[in-house]
Amino acid sequence: MAIFGGLFSKEKKKSLDEGLEKTKESFFTKLGKAVAGKSKVDEEVLDELEEVLITSDVGVNTTIKIIERIEERVARDKYLGVEELDRILREEIAGLLAENNTTDLSDFSIPQNIKPYVIMVVGVNGVGKTTTIGKLAAQYKKKGLNVLLGAADTFRAAAVDQIKLWGERVGVPVIAKGMNTDPSAVAFDAVKQGVDEGADVVIIDTAGRLHTKVNLMNELSKIKRVMQKFIPEAPHEVLLVLDGSTGQNAAIQAREFTKATDVSALAITKLDGTAKGGVVIGISDEFKIPVKYIGVGEKVDDLQVFNKMEFVDSLFKKSL
Numbered sequence: 422m423a424i425f426g427g428l429f430s431k432e433k434k435k436s437l438d439e440g441l442e443k444t445k446e447s448f449f450t451k452l453g454k455a456v457a458g459k460s461k462v463d464e465e466v467l468d469e470l471e472e473v474l475i476t477s478d479v480g481v482n483t484t485i486k487i488i489e490r491i492e493e494r495v496a497r498d499k500y501l502g503v504e505e506l507d508r509i510l511r512e513e514i515a516g517l518l519a520e521n522n523t524t525d526l527s528d529f530s531i532p533q534n535i536k537p538y539v540i541m542v543v544g545v546n547g548v549g550k551t552t553t554i555g556k557l558a559a560q561y562k563k564k565g566l567n568v569l570l571g572a573a574d575t576f577r578a579a580a581v582d583q584i585k586l587w588g589e590r591v592g593v594p595v596i597a598k599g600m601n602t603d604p605s606a607v608a609f610d611a612v613k614q615g616v617d618e619g620a621d622v623v624i625i626d627t628a629g630r631l632h633t634k635v636n637l638m639n640e641l642s643k644i645k646r647v648m649q650k651f652i653p654e655a656p657h658e659v660l661l662v663l664d665g666s667t668g669q670n671a672a673i674q675a676r677e678f679t680k681a682t683d684v685s686a687l688a689i690t691k692l693d694g695t696a697k698g699g700v701v702i703g704i705s706d707e708f709k710i711p712v713k714y715i716g717v718g719e720k721v722d723d724l725q726v727f728n729k730m731e732f733v734d735s736l737f738k739k740s741l
């Protein structure tokens with residue numbers, strides 16, 4: 422597979438620790454300030470900790486849960502030294518995420534008994550949808566799967582060009598009809614071709630117009646209806662892409678989208694360039710939909726399969 426010699430970087434793959442560097446740095450700086458000069462975890466320290474979690478984009482509801490758990494521990498253990506706060510916080514966050522019964526993927530895999538496995542990708546403009554599709558296609562291709570992409574984001578000419586470019590880079594066919602064509606017609610053709618040619622995975626890009634607009638939701642419903650003419654169960658996955666660097670905005674988008682369409686998986690991108698990575702904790706806690714992927718860079722191999730415990734471990738590992 423010569424193409425991957427050039428496609429996947431020869432440099433050492435970016436680790437999760439590297440990807441979360443900014444989040445970690447900011448989090449521990451704030452935490453350090455919060456406990457400076459204190460010896461035990463008391464109400465004042467907990468108030469400061471609450472502030473640290475909220476300003477780290479963990480989200481209000483998840484922050485309250487974490488603080489309540491630590492309060493219970495303080496009440497139980499009577500005395501907790503501030504030097505234990507890191508460990509306790511890590512345990513409580515890990516415990517909280519473990520209670521969300523979503524299953525983490527172990528690698529980039531798709532169910533073996535579904536062919537083609539149809540993934541419809543949704544999300545607002547600029548969150549990294551097309552990039553995520555390209556990265557996913559590359560991972561599936563690397564596994565020897567036949568992938569086909571559908572350029573159903575026909576709202577902007579650049580979106581069609583961008584996905585075509587990814588198709589060329591990765592070496593997978595792209596079904597496109599150009600700008601302003603009917604997105605459901607593109608989805609129809611992509612799924613039909615996927616079936617005709619025995620593709621393993623069909624990934625459909627969709628327009629990222631404002632999720633509050635009823636017409637976008639109608640459009641997504643139409644795309645679904647049309648592909649269901651070929652495969653009644655399609656799409657097998659609706660992947661919502663969120664931009665992690667927008668912090669709480671990403672959580673708001675997740676709420677809006679999940680109300681409007683049956684999202685079945687989440688991808689949170691751009692964690693490398695931000696100190697707002699705490700948003701992943703809030704989103705993993707709040708939604709019963711699995712966070713399947715996280716983006717930690719622009720390169721093709723900077724998409725990682727999300728693992729809750731690895732994420733928490735990495736967040737609390739202080740140095741690289």
Ligand SMILES: Nc1nc2c(ncn2[C@@H]2O[C@H](COP(=O)(O)OP(=O)(O)OP(=O)(O)O)[C@@H](O)[C@H]2O)c(=O)[nH]1
Pocket residue numbers: 544545546547548549550551552553579580583629690691692693694715716717718719723
């Ligand atoms: N640093 C970083 N940049 C990313 C990541 N994922 C995507 N990007 C960048 O984010 C920008 C937007 O990504 P696109 O894939 O064009 O986003 P989109 O949602 O398809 O946007 P539209 O095509 O405008 O709808 C691009 O410059 C990507 O390279 C990531 O994980 N880390």
